[in-house]
Amino acid sequence: MKILVTGGTGVLGSSFAALAKENGYEVVLASRNRPSLSPAEWTYLNLETGEGLSTALSGVEVVFHAATSPAKNTEKVDVMGTSLLLEECIKNGVKHFIYPSIVGIDDIPMKYYRAKRSAEAMIMESGTPYSIMRVTQFHNLVDKLISILAKFPICIVPTNLKFQTCDVDEVSETFIQIVKNGPLGRVEDFGGPEILSLKEMYMSWKEQSKVNRVLIPLPYFPGKTFKAFQEGKNTNPLCEKGLHTWEHWIQKKQ
Template sequence: MRPILVTGGTGTLGRVVVRRLLARGCPVRVLSRQAHTPGEHGWAVGDLVTGRGVEAALSGAGTVVHCATTNGKRDVQATRRLVEAARAAGAGHLLYVSIVGVDRVPLGYYRTKAECERLVVESGLGWTVLRATQFHDLVARVLDGLSKAPVLLVPRGVSFQPVDVREVAERVAELAEAGPVGRADDFGGPQVRPVEALAADFLAARGRRRPVLRAPLPGGTGRALRAGGNLVPAHPAGRTTFAEFLAERYPA
């Protein structure tokens, strides 16, 4: 079997994807900007933004799982370089992990992800795009920052559908093994909940007492979120709820 190259393999999602692929018996190579001691999988040193080492990293790879992400034009530039290198290396499958709502919520970061999706779709390679809702880890990290203030302020009328990163990683591993499917079904968490309810659960899990206040979120982003542009209630593929995640992360 040709190795699977994973970009962003040391990140929140990527490192779990690597473990899931290894558990399935897949040969894995991780692209990193820094050298690492070889272990269960191979390492390739390279930088997607500059292109340094990317061609060598793709050598012999049959599938590329693109979990790496950054901000702004650098993300698009990195994805473009990866597409070009994968095409030159004759890779048969490029799998890109994106976010639910990139075509509905007018955030700059979401627009960037949508542009990266377009590059993958138009790459000429066999491709798969999987969109997932927000990870439990991200929601908890944001609420942790917001709860450091005396009052926890959340956007009014907005809900989220957080999902466990381990479940998304398992789906990514399945798709990587299966081969190109195009646009895969979106992967959402098991529950759609108002952000103030998620905040209350977080405060209780951390033993913090804060009033939770709702404030209007103006502009197109606020309208899109209130309309559920970040949600996929028809695809509640995840099993672990946010409350269950918190109980595991912050045991009493």
């Protein structure tokens, strides 16, 4: 079986591609820039323009659509790019379109999350056999956030934000099982094994990283988006859960 992985140089795309290769699948990574190290064949693809789509989808049975642009060009990549990709998938008779989405996009008023909702709707309405799984934030995302905050002698942390972070490799394992099962439509959400406040995560990170910073807690931060994260709208305590905790992940990272 041949799998095309869009966003193949990203955190999830590269993890999934490596695991798919280990499971014996033929994998093609698609991105604008060739990766310096790659576990699989690479092909050029620009989702903003559609350039490279026909070549990328040649002989492909499964598409794992991990390409995304959270900070810029979100509309072009996550919405218009997904539309172009779906059109080409229909032309090429792709048998399974797999889309990793995000837990909480119905309740958190972010432009990026609205784009993810639009992409989900297009996939469901396209007629292409699909599987969509929403996932909570990855451990490395919060690690990156805390690392930025801890660059300064005084670390100001919006302490009440809640996260249910998960291990990206465990997410990839779940998506590999979805490949094996075939199109399932909207599947159960996937999240980490615990829900923690950002303060709790910071304290664990600080202990493991041996970083000595003065913590200034911000128990309240204005805005609807921050309120949604404070209320845990980005979590799902009833979802399927991975095993690797935040503590386990930061210990392994050291």
